[in-house]
Amino acid sequence: MSFLELLHVSKIYGEGQNQVQAIQDVSLSVAAGELVAVMGPSGSGKSTLLTIAGTLEEPTSGQVLVGGAAVSKMSRADKARLRRRTFGYVFQDFNLLPGLTAVENVCLPLELDGLTARKARAIGLQALDELELTEQAERFPDELSGGERQRVAIARAVVGDRRLVLADEPSGALDSVNGEAVMRMLVTAGHRGVATVVVTHDAQLASWADRVVFIRDGRIVDQTTPPASPESLLQPGTQPGPGR
Amino acid sequence: MSIRHALLALLSEGPKYGLQLRQEFEERTGEVWPLNVGQVYTTLQRLERDGLVESDGTADEGPQKGFRITADGEGELAAWLRTPPDLSLPPRDELVIKILVAWRVPGVDVHEVIQVHRRYLVELMQQWTRLKEDEAQFDLGFALAVDAELFRLDSVVRWLDTADGRLKRAASEPLTPVSPAMPRLRRRVGVRR
Numbered sequence: 485m486s487f488l489e490l491l492h493v494s495k496i497y498g499e500g501q502n503q504v505q506a507i508q509d510v511s512l513s514v515a516a517g518e519l520v521a522v523m524g525p526s527g528s529g530k531s532t533l534l535t536i537a538g539t540l541e542e543p544t545s546g547q548v549l550v551g552g553a554a555v556s557k558m559s560r561a562d563k564a565r566l567r568r569r570t571f572g573y574v575f576q577d578f579n580l581l582p583g584l585t586a587v588e589n590v591c592l593p594l595e596l597d598g599l600t601a602r603k604a605r606a607i608g609l610q611a612l613d614e615l616e617l618t619e620q621a622e623r624f625p626d627e628l629s630g631g632e633r634q635r636v637a638i639a640r641a642v643v644g645d646r647r648l649v650l651a652d653e654p655s656g657a658l659d660s661v662n663g664e665a666v667m668r669m670l671v672t673a674g675h676r677g678v679a680t681v682v683v684t685h686d687a688q689l690a691s692w693a694d695r696v697v698f699i700r701d702g703r704i705v706d707q708t709t710p711p712a713s714p715e716s717l718l719q720p721g722t723q724p725g726p727g728r
Numbered sequence: 729m730s731i732r733h734a735l736l737a738l739l740s741e742g743p744k745y746g747l748q749l750r751q752e753f754e755e756r757t758g759e760v761w762p763l764n765v766g767q768v769y770t771t772l773q774r775l776e777r778d779g780l781v782e783s784d785g786t787a788d789e790g791p792q793k794g795f796r797i798t799a800d801g802e803g804e805l806a807a808w809l810r811t812p813p814d815l816s817l818p819p820r821d822e823l824v825i826k827i828l829v830a831w832r833v834p835g836v837d838v839h840e841v842i843q844v845h846r847r848y849l850v851e852l853m854q855q856w857t858r859l860k861e862d863e864a865q866f867d868l869g870f871a872l873a874v875d876a877e878l879f880r881l882d883s884v885v886r887w888l889d890t891a892d893g894r895l896k897r898a899a900s901e902p903l904t905p906v907s908p909a910m911p912r913l914r915r916r917v918g919v920r921r
Contacts, residue, residue: 523850525889525892525893664860668861671861685889686882687849687850687853687881687882687885687886688853688857688878688879688882690850690853691850691853691854691856691857691878692857692861693854696847696850696851696854698843698846698847700839700843705843706843706847707847708847708850708851708854709851713855714855714856714858714859717852717855717856717859
């Protein structure tokens with residue numbers, strides 16, 4: 485069953501002459517444990533899709549369902565709880581709070597959700613430990629490398645009982661080794677049942693996904709079919725190309 | 729890949745028996761580049777004839793015959809490692825030709841054609857990435873080869889993305905006349921007019 489569902493979602497910014505259609509009639513469903521990449525160039529509407537899926541913006545028309553419940557029918561408090569407890573967000577610029585250490589950043593959403601500081605800290609430390617960031621736990625963001633900052637941001641997004649992670653160009657300006665580490669973390673979260681949507685223009689990042697959805701000019705134009713067994717790659721001459 | 733240099737590389741680690749060379753050769757290259765193993769012995773004979781390897785000189789030619797690399801062999805290997813393969817001329821790239829043709833064929837949406845190829849390439853990349861996912865399952869050499877394949881496919885996707893954008897912009901602007909430099913470039917990328 486899909487955990488996240490977008491049904492015929494459109495978003496229009498501005499009015500009259502200045503009207504811009506950011507996304508148009510987008511339908512997308514993501515199952516628990518599924519990693520979906522939305523791939524498209526800048527300006528294709530992929531970030532808008534993510535903010536609407538994350539209830540950070542409302543669609544002009546169409547529906548967003550989370551766990552089968554329509555977001556439009558939720559109260560502000562319900563939506564806020566969803567964002568605090570169920571969703572994890574990862575953005576390109578990391579968004580770590582500079583005045584807090586790595587572990588404080590990671591357990592902040594748990595504390596905001598009412599957990600005691602001590603419990604939140606224990607869970608935060610465990611999340612960092614699982615991501616091999618134990619040594620970085622007490623450091624401040626400006627004492628971390630770019631790759632470490634992004635891994636801390638991902639630890640914060642998957643900590644606790646998150647069910648959906650929304651990531652916008654999660655490897656940012658990182659090199660490909662760090663980019664791969666970031667995607668491995670999201671794949672691991674998927675194995676725990678977390679649904680993930682990654683928007684990116686980068687085919688190497690997208691190729692970690694179970695399914696890649698292509699977006700152009702605000703519309704979903706295509707998607708990959710479930711990949712065949714990779715073993716076929718090791719037998720040359722067995723791969724059909726398109727339209728050969 | 730050159731069998732000759734692959735064998736020199738194996739022998740640079742120390743003396744080895746013929747059989748052992750055959751097995752290691754299969755192990756290290758077979759997964760990614762299956763090659764004709766029968767050629768291993770013939771190549772060893774030629775390497776010995778050229779003074780790049782030495783055998784332990786016993787008369788029998790069986791699998792227990794030992795080989796070691798000579799100083800000349802080490803020099804040959806070092807030079808080969810540093811000789812760039814010929815990448816200076818663009819290869820006759822079938823995909824490039826298809827897109828260049830698709831753009832001109834009436835009734836064909838070049839963006840749709842680009843997307844067909846983009847999806848195929850991303851699906852291939854997904855398969856290669858699956859292989860990478862379980863790191864414990866394969867060795868370092870294999871990981872390097874898979875990375876190379878992913879970067880190669882990625883560069884093709886990026887070219888398609890760029891072409892997509894360029895064609896979209898061009899469609900909203902009037903065509904510019906072909907500059908005199910174009911015909912030569914056309915020949916180089918293998919497009920016949």
